[in-house]
Amino acid sequence: MFKKILVANRGEIALRVIRACRELGIGSVAVYSDADRNSLHVALADEAYHIGPTPSKESYLNIAKIIDVCKKAGAEAVHPGYGFLSENEDFARALKKENLVFIGPTPENIEAMGDKLNARKIMQEAGVPIVPGSPGPVTTEEEATKVAQKIGLPVIIKASSGGGGKGMRIVHKIEDLPSALRAAKSEGLNFFKDDTVYIERYIGNPKHIEIQIFGDSQGNVVHLYERECSIQRRHQKVIEESPSPSLPPEIREKMGEISVRAAKAIGYIGAGTFEFIFDNKTKDFFFMEMNTRLQVEHPITEMVTGIDLVREQIFVALGRPLSFKQSEIKQTGHSIECRICAEDPVTFIPSPGTIRRCRNPQGPFIRVDGYAYPGSTVPMEYDPMIAKVIVWGDNREVCIQRMKRALLETNMTGIKTNIVLLRTILQHPTFIDGHYTTQFVEKEISVNPDIFRFVLDESFLIAAAITAYNDRKSKDTSRLKITTRWKDMARLKGLRN
C-alpha cells in the first residue's frame, strides 16, 4: 500500500482523492497556489505544500515543482485528478523517470488517445463505429469540399489537438466551408499550437453518452455502463445522469462490449471513458473521443454501481487485479448530478468572489462534492465549478424530485450561481421525458429569460429597502454622535477654564 499520495489538483476533485486516501489509511499531500491558501482541500489534507503563484502554469501545471514536492514529502504516487496534468503524457513520463507512480493510464495510452485523429484510426481498426469523416487531416479547401460532399452536409470541422469545445466549426452550407476551415485551423493554432484539422459528419439529434471502463495491469478490462451528459452549454456539461433514459438495453450492452474490446486493443490501464455520439432517431452510436482520466461526473456511476472508482484507481496503480468481474457489475436505481458553477445563469459570465453564506443539501441519498464554505473564495483564475450535487433514487422520477428538493436546500450567497438554471432545466418537459439532445439548453433554455421566477421580485425589493433604510438610519445616528462630541469638547473646555 502507498504511504503517501500527492494530489496534483485543487478544488472538489482534490477533496475526492484526499477522502479516498483517508479511507485507505494513505497519507494525503496537497499542493496549493497563492489563491488557494484558504481552500478546503488544503485544510483537509494531511500535509500541504505551497507550489507557486496563482496562474496555473506557475503552479498546478508546473511538473518540476510537483515532483519536487513529492520528493520533499516522501510521496510515492501522484493522483492527477481531471484537467491540469491528468492527460499530459510528459508528466506521466517524468514521474516514471523518478520512480514515482502516476495513478492513471500509461503514457502510451495517453498519447494514443490524445491525438483525436490517431484515436479515430485506432478505434476504427478495433472495430468501433466512428462518425463518417475524412480519413485523415484536411489541409486544403478542395480536400475539405470533396470530403463534405462525400459524407454529406452538415459537417463539423475539428482540431485534432483540440478539446473542450474549442477548434470546432459546424458547416451547414458548402459556401461557408472555406471560412470555417480557416477559423478552425487558426483556433487550433492559437489554443493548442496545432492547426491540424479533420472533418466529420455532424449528427443532427445528438445525445452525448459515455461508457466508463476500467483496466488493470493484468489485461482485465470491464465496463461500468453509461452516463448521459447531453445537458450541455457550449460543450460544457451541466447535468449528467445514469442510466441514460433513451438507451435501449441491447444498445447499452453493445456499447459496453465495444468499449471493453477497444480498451483491451490499446492495453488500457486504469479508469477511462469512451465518449459516443448517440443519434436518438436512428439509435446509431459513433465514437467521439476517449478521456484517459477520471471524469468530473464519475460520482453518478459510483452511486448506481456501488463501486468506489478512486479507490479502485489506487488499487490498480498498486498493480492489483480489478476488484470486480463484469458479471458482478449492475446498475441499481438512477442517479443525477448537477454542477453548481459560480456564474451568471443567463449570460454565463463567471462570478468569482467570496462566498458569504453556504448551505449544502443534506438528507437521504444526497451527496455533495464541493469545496465551498462560508468565507471561502472562488478565484477567477480557475474553473467556475464549485460543487457537484449528486442524488440517487430508486428510479428516474424519484431522482428528479429528489434533485429538485436538494437544489431548493442549496444556497450560496456572495457569488452568482447557476442554481436557478438547473432548477429550470429539471422542470422542463423535454428533460422530464428524457429525449433531450445536446442542443436542448442552447435552443430551449438560453432563449427563455424567465429563469428568475422562483422568488418574487417584490421579496428582494423589500429586503433591499429595509437594508437601505437601516444603512441611512445608522448614518443619521452617527451624525448625532458627532454633535454630542462637540458638546463634550465644549464642556471640557468650559471645565478647564
Added chain:
Amino acid sequence: MYFQAEQKGIKWEINVNETRTHWSISLKPETKDWSHYEMPKSSFLELDNAISFIHNNSSYVFDVVGSGTDYTVYARGSYRVIKIFNDEMLLHESLKQDGGLVGSDKLSAGMPGKITKVFAEEGKEVKKDQPLLIMEAMKMENEIRSPKAALIKKVFVKEGDVVESGAALISFEKSK
C-alpha cells in the same frame, strides 16, 4: 422613508415606515399600483450576513450585499441586482442630470480580468449589443457588448491591461 429602485430594468417606488412593532413597506412598479406589506418585527431576524423575515407566510433568508446605491440580493439560490436611491441620493442625481433615475453612461468591469481585444473607438457610434471589447477571466473569453446605442466618448483601457472589478472601461456621450 422614500426610495426609488431599479430591478431587471423596471423602476419602482418604495416607502418604508418603521414603528416599534412593525415594518410597513409599500411598493409601486412603474405603470402599476401600490401594494402594501406589513411585517411584524417579531418575525424579523438579523443573522450573520443575512436578514430573515416572513413574507406571504413563507420564511426567507436574504443576504443583501453592497452599499450606497448598488446591491446584490441573494435568496433561495436566486439573486437580483438592485439599484436603490434614498431621497438624498435622488437629489444628487437630479442635480447632476435632468432628473429621474440615472442612466449609466459608463461601462465598468463586472469582475477582475485582462483585456485581450478592444473594438471600441473613441468618437464612433455603436449599436445596442455591439461588441466593444473582449475580457479574459476564469479561463474564458467574455465578449462585452454595448448596453445601448451610443456614441463612445473615451476608451480607458488597451489590449493587455489587467483591470479590477468596477474599473471604468468605456464612457459614452450623455444620451439625450
